[in-house]
Amino acid sequence: MEHRDPQCCLGTSPLTPDEAACYAGLFRVLADPARLELLSHIAAEGCRPMGVGELASLVGLSQPTVSHHLKKLAEAGLVDRVAQGRSTIHVVVPEAFARLRRVLDVGL
Amino acid sequence: MEHRDPQCCLGTSPLTPDEAACYAGLFRVLADPARLELLSHIAAEGCRPMGVGELASLVGLSQPTVSHHLKKLAEAGLVDRVAQGRSTIHVVVPEAFARLRRVLDVGL
Numbered sequence: 001m002e003h004r005d006p007q008c009c010l011g012t013s014p015l016t017p018d019e020a021a022c023y024a025g026l027f028r029v030l031a032d033p034a035r036l037e038l039l040s041h042i043a044a045e046g047c048r049p050m051g052v053g054e055l056a057s058l059v060g061l062s063q064p065t066v067s068h069h070l071k072k073l074a075e076a077g078l079v080d081r082v083a084q085g086r087s088t089i090h091v092v093v094p095e096a097f098a099r100l101r102r103v104l105d106v107g108l
Numbered sequence: 109m110e111h112r113d114p115q116c117c118l119g120t121s122p123l124t125p126d127e128a129a130c131y132a133g134l135f136r137v138l139a140d141p142a143r144l145e146l147l148s149h150i151a152a153e154g155c156r157p158m159g160v161g162e163l164a165s166l167v168g169l170s171q172p173t174v175s176h177h178l179k180k181l182a183e184a185g186l187v188d189r190v191a192q193g194r195s196t197i198h199v200v201v202p203e204a205f206a207r208l209r210r211v212l213d214v215g216l
Contacts, residue, residue, distance in 0.1 A: 010205070015148040015164070020141035027144075031136035033128035040123040043214040058122070092214045097118070101209040106151040106200045 010106045023103050026096075029076040034061060041053045042079060043092045051087045118214045131211050134204075137184040142169060143177045150187060151200045168211045 013024070030036060035058045042050060056066040070090055074080040078097070080089050109207060123131070138144060145167045165176040178198055183185040185195070187198045 010148045011149040012187075012201075014147070015145055017141065020144040020148070024139050024141040024144055027135045028139035031132050031139045033125065033132040035137075035157070036118075036128040036132055037123055037125065040118045040121070040128070043118040044121050066208050075125065092118075094214055097212050097214045098208075101212050104205050104209050106147075106205045108201055 010103060012107055023100070026076055026078070026100060029072055029078065032069070034059060034065070035073060038066065038069055039073065039078070039092065042090050051089060057088070114208065120215055127140060131208070134186070134208060135182055137180055137186065140177070142173070143181060145198065146174065146177055147186070150198050159197060163198070169195060 008010065011079075030039075038055055041055060041058050052063050052066050055070075056063045059066065061069075070079065070081070074081050074090075077093055079092055081088050081090055138147075146163055148165050149163060160174050160178065162172050163178075164171045167174065169177075178187065178189070182189050182198075184204075185201055187200055189196050189198055
């Protein structure tokens with residue numbers, strides 16, 4: 001999913017319909033408690049590699065469920081999947097979150 | 109909806125299940141293009157009072173649809189409704205957006 005860096009945020013000028021649709025899609029991906037928990041585990045661990053199995057045990061979900069959520073987060077550009085040896089680790093994409101924080105700047 | 113100010117954000121320590129459910133609910137309210145457009149119009153106008161009719165014409169939706177979205181935003185604590193004479197105007201709640209921006213701070 002490509003996002004142009006918004007010149008505007010909620011507080012400076014109205015969003016165009018395209019921008020609104022794009023950000024609504026990103027917020028929809030975040031509108032899930034399990035995904036937020038996963039993100040917080042990945043982000044709080046900083047650069048420490050964590051595989052699906054470890055994440056699954058941390059949030060108390062099955063590995064297939066965690067893989068599904070991680071796929072959605074990766075498709076939205078919120079996490080990157082990095083091959084490491086025979087496993088895949090996940091890291092957050094700081095720029096994507098910076099962009100969302102900027103959109104939520106109501107300028108007040 | 110009550111939200112305790114998070115001592116943590118995504119980047120400092122894992123969210124509890126309750127925190128994750130709370131913020132997922134807020135992101136669900138934001139996961140709608142029309143609501144984001146409405147918020148951006150309300151926020152970009154700063155303190156200028158805008159009624160439902162003016163907002164409806166700005167986003168090209170019917171007044172009942174706009175009223176429905178504004179009710180959801182108000183229930184989530186993202187906008188306040190303020191009686192002004194015979195009409196109701198809407199203002200964003202800066203603290204609610206500051207809290208969401210903080211949650212989206214991945215600390216990287």
